[in-house]
């Protein structure tokens with residue numbers, strides 16, 4: 603069992619003249635066996651939250667419960683959790699086998715035979731038996747990270763805590779290890795909290811993702827929930843690549859349209875009532891993902907012309923960049939076999955079922 607409840611967690615750091623709130627009243631419930639990813643930009647408080655859970659950092663306030671037991675003030679060594687770091691943190695003078703068995707030899711009174719058996723079984727499961735007699739200096743980054751993972755697995759903890767464990771690996775190996783790690787977690791069924799700043803890792807690995815910014819939880823949900831129904835402009839911009847386009851518009855209440863210098867956008871009665879219910883001001887942000895913008899050859903009633911600035915052909919898709927005279931560059935993604943030339947005019951449209959609307963002041967999602 604590895605059920606974690608994080609309640610009103612707050613962590614402040616202070617130096618002589620100011621206080622940094624690294625984690626700001628965070629509430630997250632992690633289910634037994636769940637793979638949850640904490641994601642957010644650098645400095646948003648992911649590592650600090652993880653370190654509070656691990657017992658490496660004492661929270662300023664709040665409670666951490668493991669299987670309903672309050673462990674907030676328990677020492678790290680008494681928590682049944684194993685942490686995997688970005689830099690592997692292997693002992694250089696020990697072999698892979700000694701590194702993997704170290705925690706069991708020092709922290710438990712398990713008989714030697716059982717320790718050997720656990721190390722052997724884990725090494726087989728991870729395909730690293732042939733590395734067991736080598737020292738970390740003789741191993742590649744990927745091999746070292748497998749040994750580091752193996753070292754946490756042999757401990758059979760209730761929770762794995764992983765802080766950017768793949769970020770020192772090259773892009774190709776990272777992709778392979780991502781899948782391996784996910785399969786391993788499913789096989790072992792151990793509750794896992796995985797910290798990353800990489801939204802692709804978050805989207806592909808987590809059962810759920812917790813998106814943080816400025817120490818605060820912005821949204822928690824399945825990757826697809828966060829992608830399709832972002833709670834606010836921050837989440838909408840953070841999840842998805844290339845990023846969602848955001849266009850400042852105003853609401854014209856007499857005609858029930860959104861207005862921008864280059865276009866007007868008539869709203870359906872459903873969208874109008876969503877805006878009214880939200881009590882938003884007349885400044886709104888229209889969000890649309892690059893893949894959701896329609897590009898039409900002939901002008902239609904709902905399309906408007908834009909000049910193509912740059913085309914980036916990537917093979918399967920091309921990114922087409924344009925502006926709307928407001929100082930921002932916007933992106934459309936089109937099929938790679940659609941030929942669009944730089945400097946030409948194309949007509950684009952925003953299907954209403956694809957647009958997002960955010961309160962222009964608070965960034966909270968309206969639609």
Ligand code: ATP
Nearest residue numbers: 615622623624643644645646647648649650651799
């Ligand atoms: P990164 O991805 O860059 O590691 P993060 O999201 O993990 O970032 P944290 O390392 O948790 O962020 O840091 C959150 C905030 O707390 C940052 O402003 C950071 O500078 C500050 N912070 C973290 N640890 C300390 C510390 N020991 N003393 C003072 N400030 C700290």
